[in-house]
Amino acid sequence: MPEEMVIFTRTYDFVTWIIPLTAKFPRSQRFVITQRLQSAVLNFQELIVEANSQRDTLRAKKLRAADAELLKTRLYLRFCERWQWINPGQYRHGSAMVTELGKLLGGWLKTVTSGP
Numbered sequence: 001m002p003e004e005m006v007i008f009t010r011t012y013d014f015v016t017w018i019i020p021l022t023a024k025f026p027r028s029q030r031f032v033i034t035q036r037l038q039s040a041v042l043n044f045q046e047l048i049v050e051a052n053s054q055r056d057t058l059r060a061k062k063l064r065a066a067d068a069e070l071l072k073t074r075l076y077l078r079f080c081e082r083w084q085w086i087n088p089g090q091y092r093h094g095s096a097m098v099t100e101l102g103k104l105l106g107g108w109l110k111t112v113t114s115g116p
Contacts, residue, residue, distance in 0.1 A: 006104055007048060007101065007104040007105060007108060008048065008049075008052075010097065010100055010101055010104060011044065011045050011048060011101060012045075013097070014041065014094075014097045014098070014101065015041055015042065015045055017093075017094070017097070018037070018038075018041055018094065019038060019041070021086065021090065022034045022037060022038055024085075025080070025085045026085065029085075033076055033079055033080070036072070036076055037073065037076035037077070037080070040069045040070075040072040040073045040076060041069075041073055043066075043069045044066050044069040044070055044073065044101075047062050047063070047065050047066035047069060048062070048063070048066050048105070050062050051063045051066065051108075056112070059112050060109065060112045060113050063105060063108060063109045063112060064109070066105060067102075067105055067106075067109070070098060070101060070102055070105065073098055074095070074098055077091060077094050077095060077098065078091075
């Protein structure tokens with residue numbers, strides 16, 4: 001399935017962009033929002049890897065859990081922009097990456113749940 005390879009590559013790109021960026025966030029927030037954002041992003045990556053090794057309903061369950069982590073990521077990105085930890089350009093870039101991941105995930109989930 002071509003989307004699988006793309007989603008893994010795009011997720012890797014997002015992780016390698018966001019994790020170093022969060023290192024610049026205020027020290028006072030490292031164990032609050034920063035940790036939650038990093039966890040949501042890494043959980044998303046782990047869940048799609050796990051989903052790829054599963055079949056049918058187990059795969060769909062992992063993909064739905066990944067979707068929830070992506071929703072959290074969107075929320076934390078909004079907080080980061082609101083509190084000016086990232087600038088508007090970084091927010092647009094990150095949001096575009098998350099939107100693309102959501103589309104790829106949705107397409108994958110659709111193929112899993114629609115059946116043969």
